[in-house]
Amino acid sequence: EEAGVARWRYWLTPALAAVDALMVLFVVFTASWAYHAVVYGHFGNLGLTMELSGFIGGIFLFTNLMKGRYRVANYLTSTGQMIQAFNVWNITMLAFISIAFMAKVIDDYSRAVVLLTYVLGIPFITLARKGLTQAITSASRSGRIATERVLVIGRESGVLNFVSRHRPWSIGFVIVDAAFIDTPHTAVTPAEKDASLFQSLAHVQARVRHLRPDSVFIALPWSEQALIERCVDAFMTVPVSIHLVPEAIMDRF
Numbered sequence: 399e400e401a402g403v404a405r406w407r408y409w410l411t412p413a414l415a416a417v418d419a420l421m422v423l424f425v426v427f428t429a430s431w432a433y434h435a436v437v438y439g440h441f442g443n444l445g446l447t448m449e450l451s452g453f454i455g456g457i458f459l460f461t462n463l464m465k466g467r468y469r470v471a472n473y474l475t476s477t478g479q480m481i482q483a484f485n486v487w488n489i490t491m492l493a494f495i496s497i498a499f500m501a502k503v504i505d506d507y508s509r510a511v512v513l514l515t516y517v518l519g520i521p522f523i524t525l526a527r528k529g530l531t532q533a534i535t536s537a538s539r540s541g542r543i544a545t546e547r548v549l550v551i552g553r554e555s556g557v558l559n560f561v562s563r564h565r566p567w568s569i570g571f572v573i574v575d576a577a578f579i580d581t582p583h584t585a586v587t588p589a590e591k592d593a594s595l596f597q598s599l600a601h602v603q604a605r606v607r608h609l610r611p612d613s614v615f616i617a618l619p620w621s622e623q624a625l626i627e628r629c630v631d632a633f634m635t636v637p638v639s640i641h642l643v644p645e646a647i648m649d650r651f
Contacts, residue, residue, distance in 0.1 A: 411468045414530065418462060419455050421526050422519070426451035429514035442511075450507050453498070454515065458490040470545045473534040474570050483527040484520060491516045538570050545570030549606055551577040551629060552617030552643070560617040560643050574609045577602040579618075579625070595625075599632040606636050613639040620645055 427447055434442035462468060465486065473479075495512075498504040538545075548571050550557050557576050566573060579598060606614065616629050626642065633640050 410470055410534075414468045414473075415459055415462070417526065417530065418459060418523075421523055422455035422458050423451045425519045425522050426454060426511075426515050429518050430508075430511045433508065433511050433514055437510075442508075446506065447511075450511070450515075454490060454494050457493050457497070458486065461486050461489050461493070470534065470538075470570055473531045474538055474545075476528065476531050476535070479527050479531045480524040483524045487516075487519050487523050491519075538567055538572075546613055547572055547574050547609075547611045548613045548615055549573070549575045549577065549602075549609065549611040549638075550615045550617055550643075551602055552579060554578045556617035556619070556643070559646070560615065563646065564643075574611050575605055577605065595628060599628060603632050603636060606633065606638060611638060613641055615641045615643050617643040 430447040430450070431441045434440055466472070467482070467486065491512075495504070498507070548566065550560060550573055552560070557578065561573070577598075579595070614633050616626060618626050618629070620626070620642075630640055
């Protein structure tokens with residue numbers, strides 16, 4: 399399962415681009431076939447339709463890439479998705495007309511087909527983007543798709559508070575493990591306390607090496623500076639990003 403999540407992290411961006419390319423192909427062919435079937439009684443020139451779909455699709459993909467639309471994080475919220483897809487489609491069609499006009503190939507394509515492609519593309523592309531967003535959001539919450547794999551370490555109350563406050567799955571994070579640091583009994587001597595902490599951190603360090611998360615989040619009160627430094631020192635020898643969870647008061651700023 400972990401291997402599947404890791405593979406999807408690398409294949410999801412090309413998959414999203416491929417879905418957009420197929421959607422543009424579908425829209426252009428639908429517009430061309432519908433127009434030619436109604437007006438001329440045949441399905442039009444297949445080669446010319448393929449050329450038109452490649453032309454428009456290439457601009458559409460390029461525009462989305464330049465705007466960073468294929469990052470998984472962009473699909474983890476439904477807010478503004480349809481508007482953004484509509485804006486990119488408008489830019490695409492304006493760019494297509496401008497490039498085709500300057501290249502003096504605008505007359506190669508039926509104006510009716512281009513207009514119908516634009517009109518049909520609005521509902522199809524915006525609804526496709528909405529569907530992809532819902533699917534990726536659902537997969538992110540279930541842990542099947544992740545932008546980052548994290549391990550959280552801290553007191554049990556601090557780890558649970560971090561999860562409830564920040565809801566990491568909403569930004570594509572999947573928690574692969576949580577390590578709790580026990581509060582030592584008052585009767586324990588400093589040497590015993592230090593030995594217990596050393597053993598606990600060594601065990602967590604081994605789990606980090608085995609699970610290979612992208613990041614480690616330290617969910618400890620900032621007042622426990624010595625303990626935080628011990629945690630940082632323990633994870634400096636493994637290839638992970640180390641983050642200190644902010645105190646709850648910081649959420650107000």
